[in-house]
Amino acid sequence: MLKNISFTCETGEILGIFGRNGCGKSSLLKLIFGALKANEIDMRINGVSLKPNEVITKKRIAYLPQHSFLPRNLRVRDIIPIYFQSQEKQDAIFYDPLIAQIAARRVEELSIGQLRYFQVLLIGNLDREFLLLDEPFSMIDPLYKDKICEFLEHLKQEKGIVITDHYYRDVLGISTKNIIIKDGINQVIHSEEELQKMGYLPRKLD
């Protein structure tokens, strides 16, 4: 599926990845995170090689999968101390106004927007240099979308962020550079027009 993909992401950057369904965007993020095995992959952080099987244990990268990864029976207030030992980090999440109102709820009781926002906050607050986000805006309402964008804008000051989502306007709104994957290779793009030219968007936009 993926033949020759190459890109860089630095602290302060948000890299948007676009591509049609099935082109390998999600697989690419899983390959980087080490959750899928690649035939060949060369990954470096600050010039130092990082093997895929070390990504999880070396704690350099956090990953938001497409689907919920939180245990469904746990309450929001019980998950936060599992993820963060420092009181300061715990408070940063507990006292977020949108989290405070759902703290007593179980994961299975959260709406899609609440769940997505909580997950982004969790992994965004982890002490990792890079974040991989797979469809953080999918199916969520404008309020949570704005909050996530605001949070990512804040996070990029200290992290590099790779994001893929079909809500292309939201991605283009926060990304600092973008690529599109087509036929297993990637190409840099700068605008909606280029997404059209690459066949990702239909020719006529409303």
Add this chain to the structure above:
Amino acid sequence: MPIRAYLQFYKSIIPFILMFTLLSFFIFGLVPSFIIFLTIGIFIGFLTFYLIKKKEFYFYYNLGISKWKLFRAVFLINLILGVPIVLIILFIISFFIGDISII
């Protein structure tokens, strides 16, 4: 070390291990089922967790905990909990019945 995360995983996986161990207890007896509790039982527990809750592995991956680390933690906890429990059962049987060959 995120001990709470390991304990959370243990809480998620132990029902599967116990069900299989209980089944093996009725078939093979106490000592073989204890060995199963520490070996095949953990594999069965992992397999069941993988089939039912595969997506939750990312909960642990994001904390730097790989499947192998989870496996070792479950084995260690089973060992710590299992050995005293088996010794207590053996003691109770030998004290009240006097013949542990029945197990």
